[in-house]
Amino acid sequence: MTVNINGSEKRDEHGNRLENRGRLLVKCPDGPGIVAALSKFLFEQGANIIESSQYTSDPAGGTFFIRIEFDCESLADKRQKMETDFETLAEKFKMDYRFAYGGDRKRTAIFVSKEPHCLRELLWEWQSGDLQTDIAFVAGNHEDTRGIVESLGIPFHYIPANKDIRKQVEEEQTRLVEEYDIDVIVLARYMQILTPEFVERYPNKIINIHHSFLPAFIGARPYERAYNRGVKLIGATSHYVTNDLDEGPIIEQDIERVDHRDHAADLKKIGRSIERRVLARAVKWHLEDRIIVHDNKTIVFH
Amino acid sequence: MTVNINGSEKRDEHGNRLENRGRLLVKCPDGPGIVAALSKFLFEQGANIIESSQYTSDPAGGTFFIRIEFDCESLADKRQKMETDFETLAEKFKMDYRFAYGGDRKRTAIFVSKEPHCLRELLWEWQSGDLQTDIAFVAGNHEDTRGIVESLGIPFHYIPANKDIRKQVEEEQTRLVEEYDIDVIVLARYMQILTPEFVERYPNKIINIHHSFLPAFIGARPYERAYNRGVKLIGATSHYVTNDLDEGPIIEQDIERVDHRDHAADLKKIGRSIERRVLARAVKWHLEDRIIVHDNKTIVFH
Amino acid sequence: MTVNINGSEKRDEHGNRLENRGRLLVKCPDGPGIVAALSKFLFEQGANIIESSQYTSDPAGGTFFIRIEFDCESLADKRQKMETDFETLAEKFKMDYRFAYGGDRKRTAIFVSKEPHCLRELLWEWQSGDLQTDIAFVAGNHEDTRGIVESLGIPFHYIPANKDIRKQVEEEQTRLVEEYDIDVIVLARYMQILTPEFVERYPNKIINIHHSFLPAFIGARPYERAYNRGVKLIGATSHYVTNDLDEGPIIEQDIERVDHRDHAADLKKIGRSIERRVLARAVKWHLEDRIIVHDNKTIVFH
Amino acid sequence: MTVNINGSEKRDEHGNRLENRGRLLVKCPDGPGIVAALSKFLFEQGANIIESSQYTSDPAGGTFFIRIEFDCESLADKRQKMETDFETLAEKFKMDYRFAYGGDRKRTAIFVSKEPHCLRELLWEWQSGDLQTDIAFVAGNHEDTRGIVESLGIPFHYIPANKDIRKQVEEEQTRLVEEYDIDVIVLARYMQILTPEFVERYPNKIINIHHSFLPAFIGARPYERAYNRGVKLIGATSHYVTNDLDEGPIIEQDIERVDHRDHAADLKKIGRSIERRVLARAVKWHLEDRIIVHDNKTIVFH
Incomplete structure (x- = not known):
């Protein structure tokens, strides 16, 4: 090996x-x-x-x-x-x-919804040998990314999700996480809120990407709100998931400049490239054991 | 001339x-x-x-x-x-x-408190010929910056301020603004809240610097709060003052990277250099008539 | 349509x-x-x-x-x-x-060698609807990227190349460019030098990516040379191809920070992400007719 | 103390x-x-x-x-x-x-010519308590900055210089360096070439600022040459002085974006703010003993 x-x-x-x-x-x-x-x-x-x-x-x-x-x-x-x-x-x-x-490659599961850009960046980095992990499976609550995933020989599990069936969904997810012996779960724009039970089972092992420079625009629709506020910078934040929504320990953030010509749709487009790289860096550092969580913050050793 | x-x-x-x-x-x-x-x-x-x-x-x-x-x-x-x-x-x-x-140089007043860094940057840019304005006077609610200001031949007015005497203070300020025929008022870390009456008298003519990447950390003590939240970026925002605190049209923002080794005192120090350049840019663009305010946003023509 | x-x-x-x-x-x-x-x-x-x-x-x-x-x-x-x-x-x-x-979508040809990262970024942006062009064909002097290209329904032409058969290679390339009615040729890390005849046939229509912040490290092996020089920034440059090697009008440049821990192999890896975004921006601006070439420089209207 | x-x-x-x-x-x-x-x-x-x-x-x-x-x-x-x-x-x-x-504050000499911006930044940082050094004296080959320097109680020595009297000039400089017991010499846009004898006397103790992102535009008039080349980024480089002109170990570099509207004079103006901060960082790291020189490179421990 x-x-x-x-x-x-x-x-x-x-x-x-x-x-x-x-x-x-x-x-x-x-x-x-x-x-x-x-x-x-x-x-x-x-x-x-x-x-x-x-x-x-x-x-x-x-x-x-x-x-x-x-x-x-x-x-x-x-x-x-x-x-x-x-x-x-x-x-x-x-x-x-x-x-x-070095002999223990971490095993990663990626949860995804419809938008493929964060998933794609991770798969790309992984293919280039820059993410030292085995991507054990991808679970999607939509079928949109099945093609990309399976074309790389990675199992794709379709688990439709909505807040009414959260319990069943998470039972299925937990079963897969156990079965595949997963070390880290990446929410690559998964867009679903996890239950406290699920989150507590995997402390500092679930990495999320939020599409704003937190703590600005906590919650939903950050690009629309950024547009409405007329900010000159938009950003993205990767953090460990805790049971305080969007309040977990921040691993990495980055921003790009925007201006008055950029409508909400443009902010989303620009934001996608920030999300991609911020999440990829956070996952990379986690896989390289560069992060210690202390209180609600991260020490990241570069 | x-x-x-x-x-x-x-x-x-x-x-x-x-x-x-x-x-x-x-x-x-x-x-x-x-x-x-x-x-x-x-x-x-x-x-x-x-x-x-x-x-x-x-x-x-x-x-x-x-x-x-x-x-x-x-x-x-x-x-x-x-x-x-x-x-x-x-x-x-x-x-x-x-x-x-081109024949009408705008006349600027700068309001300042104890911290000199934003004032200094503006004076420096002005001395270098990069800020095309006459700095007509500086008003401070502390005496700390009198020396710097007067050494450049600019009148310094000491107007002690606190919230109990806000009315008298602003009467004096208004008198000076009228007397000196001021076009733009720059709050260079002035740290006092202006009354609605004062703000309404000078719409889109009062420029403030806020020491966070708004709308994160609206209000007081943003660096302490940034430290406590464990953000990986800190920023500053220059905006026109309106009667919604820290909610006026944003002119310019910028950020710098920080990490776990930076305590609140370090964030303040790093923040000072961001504040300096963000405020200087905003004032420059205002003086060059590059800004149109529309709704609560700015169009900035570079 | x-x-x-x-x-x-x-x-x-x-x-x-x-x-x-x-x-x-x-x-x-x-x-x-x-x-x-x-x-x-x-x-x-x-x-x-x-x-x-x-x-x-x-x-x-x-x-x-x-x-x-x-x-x-x-x-x-x-x-x-x-x-x-x-x-x-x-x-x-x-x-x-x-x-x-708006009714005339430009037609793009991409020339590529072994390394897929720049090609991939372009294909990705194109799939996301962010590059408004028809990618008419990809020509590679190696077979490595055939799979990616054909999986998207784009024709891939394998044209082995080396400096001894440059003439025949370019005849074949020219034939394809004419046949497919190409408006712009993108050298996505093509790694071959084009003849003066070929370059002159398509003035300001061939876009290259060079893996340094030109004019530093003109020529071959820029990452090794950057490593040896101990620079603290590495960059990439996209430019129109002229018959002065690496001296054509610069369209876009960007950089990232590196430090003493980054060996030549790391610089290459970091450089790939710079190359990707610099080339993608340059191609996008060209497709949106944002660029006017004047003397040996570009006016880019954002 | x-x-x-x-x-x-x-x-x-x-x-x-x-x-x-x-x-x-x-x-x-x-x-x-x-x-x-x-x-x-x-x-x-x-x-x-x-x-x-x-x-x-x-x-x-x-x-x-x-x-x-x-x-x-x-x-x-x-x-x-x-x-x-x-x-x-x-x-x-x-x-x-x-x-x-901690008990041994390093003693710094600054050599300067006409342009004050780098000197000013250093003095400012020093006044703010951010540069932990005693600035023992400033030597200028022009009188322009005497006022700024003496107003802070720092001795200013006027030593006119040109290449014909280099030997006498350096004798005087050496005498001052010895007399004031200097640990580090900062060339804050000094614009004169030092002799091999002088340089060899103070290995890794002379810090220079070069107004380009070296190794681009080695030598004179980098902003004019950057303008002529049509680069989209300009930069500055701080390095230890060796007897290979502009080839000493790089300590820090930074850049800013420019565009076609920026003429050579604008590049100089923008460049000044890059030079200021790059030199200030390099001096700070030197004073904090964060730098080890190895071969012709620096290890900088942040």
Whole structure:
């Protein structure tokens, strides 16, 4: 299996080493000696740190965050021991942490409605090798995108949805998510509100794209409202889904300039290209384990 | 007097011709023959069109907007006749219009509080010859900026303000605005709310800078709220002041990227540079008669 | 046939009026009365000006440029007479001009090599209705993109190319361009140098994308050279092809930030997304007749 | 003395702790255990890591770079011992390194010619507390900026310069640099070429601003050449000065859009605002010890 972590290939031409790549993300109360302890631990496990980024929310007693990418010979064999050994350290510093491995490709499900542009961008990036994931299935509440999806050999599940049958719909979706062993769900302009039960089942694992630079124009029809307000910039926001509508932790935002000649229909058209790239970036960073959620915000390690 | 319309010098090296430069801005119901009638009129008056931009809100019966910049020999002598002659045409097409002249430098008043950055940017642009206006006076409700202002030979008026004495303050401000014959009032982070009476006296003549990408974070303390929401972009908005707080016609907006390392104090610092350039652009466009207000929006002819 | 000029639909919901849409582009020595003469002419022909932009390179005796978009009842019937009538006016002012019509969809050929990203972006924009053209055929010197092209019902012609058989290749290409009655040729990362004969046959009708912010990194391997130079921005440039390599009139450029972590392979990847949007914009503006070439530069009327 | 490292105040409200802030920058051949050794060292010295960024040019045997910002009680007393103790470690890993301290404000000299905009931006940022340095003196080869400089209490030295007296000029400059104990020299549009002797005396300590997005328009008159080429973007580049003209390691670049209406004079005006911010950022990052030069490139840790 030629396993691959995104970004690895740029620095490493030796395919055989990629499955030796690991990542460690840690969040804990700040204090002296954390970096020393972590780097000593990895050194003793035979792991070489390739890249690390650290951030402390407040030097006078805040929260410590770190993302470490490392190389380790025979990582597949050693990882279980590594994780077990790590528990002592994690307990000592009260760490919230996770390990991720080059050998474990994340499995993605995409939920979509009629508009294909965000789905297409994701599929495109995936085809180009820029999204390091297996796209396990696409679920649509309309049939419009079946052709695109199936032409790439990806299963398409048609699950008609409306708010009256939300429960059945989500039962079916949950069944698929379990069956396909999904790690991340991307709402690529899915346009349906998920129930609290569904959202709570997948915390920080559902990524949405909202078609405004939140918190401006929370809710429906943002382009019409942007047009009516006469803004000179329109934007899009990708965020993790929580049960506060459009209020989840923001992962990425971007904007483009518009002017008086752009009617609501033009804003939608311009907006599509912003949505595409904002969602693609957010998904990419999630897949590369670059994001730690803290309170209602994200730390994104580029 | 070597009068000068901003932007003229770039296309015209002959100083003597600048006082022959005029601008005509028109808004009227769309219909056939408007451009023909306008250009025929100017041609017959001996004016040569240098630059023109037109926009129609809806080809199927919307509103017609045009900005024409023209050259005319001995314009100072001819302009009164030109305006009188224009009345027939204006009446025929139900035009809302205005003429502006290279020989009439607009007179600006700047209202300021403690923070100097927006004031400074305007003074700087003005010193560099990029803001074609006479800065007639600066009024501050604090003394902090007196030194900068007076060092440039501009009168500084200290008018302490708070909401309990708003009436007296505005009487004094109005007196100064009349005395100095002011055309445009710039609120360069003035931080005080104006009364409806004051605002109504100067429609589309008061320009404000708001420190968020409106309509996000309307109201007070936008940077703190932006920090708390975890946005990845912060912005600023320049708009004409109306009696709906932060809801007036938007002239210009811009943003910059921020990330999790930027605390509220950093956002303020980054925000200052956005505020500076957004306000400076808005004031420049106003001074160059590039803006037509329509409904609650602006048409800005670049 | 529901003919359509790009951008029309945003302002006009009535499909039947679109074939009545025309555009007039004019370049001539500046002088008094040109706008008046043009607008009088259109008014007398029964045409209503929807949008116009004018620019004069130097008010003291430069070149006058204008783009007018107009509506005219039964334009299909009237256009021949309109063009004939225009000749007198054109002669008087020494105008270089062209008419374009909503009823005449331009016909595009795309030349491509192995890399599909620019081709894909164009096909996507075209499918979304954002590129108002008929894509008549795609010619590739490799077979890689045949599948994408044919799946959309567009003919794909495989013409292997290298510099030794350039003459035969171009004979075949010319034959296809004539046969398909092509208006514009887009080099979507075609990677082959065209002969002077071919280029001269289609002046200002061949659009190329170069993968650097020209004039930096003219010639081959710009991303490697950008990496070696340690630039903090990389870019792409779309231009009309002339016989000075990479020196033709620039239509559009854009850039993105990179940093020390981005190796040459990363720059290529980031560059692809810049190339996509820069080429798509340039092609769109060409199709909407927004570009006038003058000396070795472009006037682009947005 | 209330010493202050830029950026510190945002995370630390306790003024007394700032002189306990240090930074360590390291470059060495990559290998296992470097981070562990560094963090163990700092921990044992009683230093707490506040922020760290690491980068390895090539995981398969490249160069390792790290920037660590740390807090340490009584750092002023301990730093000499810390540096001595560090030598063993540095030798073991063949480290090229430097320590910097919150208690040591860097001393800056600015060289300027006639145009004041870059100088002004630096002075402004410095006045706002955003540039953590002492501006020890300004040297001008013209008198134009004396007023601005002296009004802030900074010594201004007038040293007329031209290429015939380059040697004497640089002797005088060198004398001042030594006398004022200068750490960094900023060429704020100084417009004179320095001799190889002068440049070699201050490696990676002379920061220049070039008014183009290098390597486009290397050399003189870049705005005129940009105008003639018809580019759609203009830019500026800040770099360390080496003896290859305009070829030194790039620190920062930025651009703005221009169009056909912008003549060379407009490009200069627009360019000034790009130059201002690009130079100010580069100087800020240098003062915050965020830059490591490697080969002819910069690693900038944000």
